[in-house]
Amino acid sequence: MLVFFNLRILNRNEIDPLDAKSIFHSKHKEENNIDPDDGNSKLCGACNVPIFSTPFKATESGSGYLHDQCSNLPIDSDCSDLHPSLEPLEKQPNLEKSNCSHCKAVCGDVLYRCRGPGCGFQLNVTCAWTVKIMHRSHDHRLTVFRCSAADASFACCACGTGHRPGLLWVPSMPLVYVCGPCGFWLHPHCAALPNVIEHQSHKHPLLLNYGIRSSTCQCAICGEEVSSWGVYSCTMCRYYVHIMCAVTERQSFESVLLGEAFGDGRIPGLVHFPVPDEYTSIVRHITKNTPTTSDVKLQHRHPLTLHHDYPIYKEADDEVDRPPTCNACVQFISPPFYSCSWCPKLFLHDSCARLPSVLRQNPIAIPLDLIDLKTIESTTCCNRNTNAFTFRRHSTNMDVMCALMPTSITHAAHAKTHVLRSSASGDLEACRCCGGLLSGVSYKCGTCRNFSIHGTCARLPATVRHVCDPHPLKLVTAPPPRRQPQTNTIYCDACERGLDDARWHYGCAECKQAFHVECVPCLDKLSLVKYEMVEVSERCHECPLTLVRVHMVCGRQCGVCRKGYLGHRDSTAFACFKCYFSIHVSCAFTWKIEAIISRINCL
Template sequence: MEQLKHFSHEHLLNLIQLHPDHNNENSDKEDEDEDKDDLVVEDRHVGKCKMCKEEIYSFHLCYYSCKDCDYSMHEFCAKLPTTQQNHPLHPGHNLTLSEGYQLHDPDINFIYNVDSEWKCDICKGNQKRFYNYHCSICKFNMDIICATMSKQKMDHPSHPHQLQRYFRQMMSRCNACGNEHSGSFYHCNTCSCFMIHLNCALLPAKLLIQESTNESFSHPHSLTLTYSFPYIEQKAKFFPRCRVCNGFFSACLWHYGCNKCRYYAHVDCATSKREAFMSILMRAGLGKTYKNFKDNDHPNLIRCPFPDESVNLLMHNFINKGELIIKGKIDGERFSHEHPLILFDTLLNGSISLHDPMKKVELLCDGCVRPITALPFYKCSEHDCGFVLHEWCTRLPSEIQDHHDHPEHTLVLMPKVPRKSLGIYFCKICLLPSNGFAYGCLQCEYYVDTNCGFIPDVITHEAHPNHLLLRFKAPVDQYVRACKACRFSMAKRLGFHCPACDFYLHTKYALLLPRTIRHKYDEHPLSLRYSPVENHISEYFCDICEDEFNPTKWFYHCSTCASSMHTACAPLKLQCEQSTYSEYNSSTFVFSNVKFGRTHEIMGHPHPLTFVQGISDDGQCSVCNERLQYHTVLKCFRCKFALHVRCAILPT
């Protein structure tokens, strides 16, 4: 071991070798048994140099230390000569090394070392009891930091060339994090535009964030520091956003990431060096939020998503078991039905079965077009008629005054919308087609389905817990606001938002997607997911349509089978599962509010036609020759005849 006797210390100093802890690890493979002791956030230095008073960092490679006492110094500080000739910063005169600064008394021709504050003529910094080089001829003083600047270099894995420290403290934009910093910078002499702040240069190659964020955000795995995020890689991952601040990534800036969980964060977000993750400033459900309301102030608050397909908004609004009036029979004329309706409160002799997708049994309410999964409910007294209603749908009010989206006119309950083929209309709020009951204004041709007729003023949602979500309608210029579920614009759409956070949600995702669903393709319940699944080592493919999808958009997932599917590919209507339709590849099923299955007579065809969703095998419309797939279709099962509903001429 090399030893040095230095004039500033009474003991011998030993040369200690350092090993930089920076390794550019961009591989998707991580050692599952990695030692967590190597994942320390602030393992940046080994002490201070007694001469220049600056930290000794790992990139200095080696330093001198005393084994008998706490005394260390940089290698380049320890080897400074007591006299320098022709120093680049002060050529022509000799410079003398001393502590403090020197004052020459010409009367006695003696030089004093003065223990008071002095200023470096290079960096203009004020110093006291600090080693410097002094020129007695020019009264020039230069601290040893400036004197050794040309030797303060680092080899950093983010850049192919050696980096040189700038001569003085400065404020500039860092090429690592993209933010402005003040302090020490290192730059490349070859690439004049590249420079990084010292703090960014010392970022650990591995980072665990659970214990350093005050529970504001967390991730169970170590994050790897990566020095770029190329556009093609971001595109392959569907342009992920920072899981702390929800911001986008720059292709040239550094970030921390866990590829197997698709968890990515800006370097200063992951290290808690910015305050964007604080609850009051935090965006869109990324991290821990603190409750901003009292339950007693909202006794009837709707908490979304609903547990499963058996619960819906109308049930929440109208059922009151303490005041439920049971009737054995009601008149069907109120609902434009020609037969009386009988209350079913028991299931006898297998005459009818409740909705159960696992048993391929479908029973949909003709009013709200939601599944009937529990007793009691009303059914048409005629055995062959499939008209059924939830008990609470029989108690829908006949009109709605001052509807929030159409306050100028009263909306009237319409069991069948007039002047619409098969009663199919498009809801003005969720924009989905429906053939269920509607609340409408004939004067304005304004129609909404029964669920959208009673959208609450405020809800909560577990995708953004503890904060109230208020109903609002985005103005035309609100295009920059994107729905958290589908990532598409909120412009001119009714939805919910959190005023304190950048969180927006279309109405249909909040109210139509249950927390869990059952699907015949999976024996386990599938849960609604709002972000990528932890330890998901592969890409995300929908088990129904087999297309790859973006896991930052909502989807359903079975953690037991590791299977996933689009929210649009998990419909509750059995006959539609053979040909799913995904609007923008991430949405609610486009025919969620349509009840298929009834037969109809049309002019020009001798057989009854069944109302179904078109599939690829149906080919083209017999009238307009356009494809039938993904459209509402009338189809003859006796002969190869099918046409769009819009092309059919129905008897008056």
């Protein structure tokens, strides 16, 4: 049951609907990349309220912080309900660390003082104005209200309980944070909870998380379901603890700074992206931090040989030495890896060779079976075609990289200590990389709530190679400085179409070239197809035909219909490079159908 304070300003009926719509429910898209621990401890110089996740500005001296709202306070304040006077209150610096005449709290560096002669009435910023902050527990701005300790016994939406005086993790603060339209109330104790704790009940550090709230999760200490909005959880285990169960007894836990926990690698299951280049195995990168792989190697009808050096593989079409791709994840092979002397097209990363037959911990939380497709099918997670290994159950079909993505990641394109957590695909959030709405395996920042990204976009390597540039291309994740309007348009050097530099792309500063992500062959929609595994025998040609990308046969004519190849870059064809022969994929199936009809007519 919510308790309304004995303050006129807290009457919800007096909240301006226009103010509620325009301020409470407008998401601030400015990023706050401050460390969450610093956000809890560092106070705004004007209002003395913690910075939290609120966009802020540094003070002129550079030694302090100001909320974005507090950095632009009006000169005068008309607080006639608190100080009936004809004179307005004037903003002045608080040089003497004076107390507020209304709430008796020490004012910040700024206060509002009556201009009337002989009147010493003064207010701090939170009493003079409605201050709104951002906190990672809620999507909207929270209004700061001052209250007495006796009044602060409402049900907090973070922990789901009423609070009693004397909680130990922060000093007592006569404040409450409220989102009126949502009915969201946050106690100052829960607003400043430690972000990481080491608890005596679990072997791994526990991270503070908001938004789990599920009847399928039970508190490991009290056994009751996790129905509150906030919870401490383990990034590796399905281990959840109520906030109050975790921190009420001071001797049962120890606070850990996020920066120290990340730097020491003390948080298992937390995977950092991006990987260095396209030769880095994503499966190996994920499984070294998560207990996903099995100790049993995949069964094959022939003995598999383990290699510790890079392989050399010669493509017949261009006589260029290229590494082969893994049959499980279709990434370039890197050591250590397995091969089969009897099956020259079989290659497996060491981590891919130990994929579990049943994957129980995955983004959709249902057991998935490992399948070797053999044929080209579309995945349900990222809508890409593949003929490699997938994890499947009923209508769900996930490639191995999407299926193995962890629940929590960090990314170099965002704040160092901000954890990105797996997000429901129905969230109407735009991906920071490609601009598309979140779908499939996706992540949102649990701290500032202003960074969202697809799982496939998060896996983009920091550098890639492209045939059009002699240097490694670097992933560009930040828009360039503002340019003159006439120089805004840039073009992709692969497809020669316009490139939006506000989206992530690859570029070479030395050659001044830029490329769409989808114009890099090892990252596009056909990057999960292992082409050399798809061969067909056609009566129109005596040699087996291998599936290839259309750009490899551009300038030729189809051996069946005699037409050229004008397909999109994501199109395919069948080719025999030994004989310089190729046909459309559609012509291959048409030829087979016509041959069957011809045989039937001859009967």
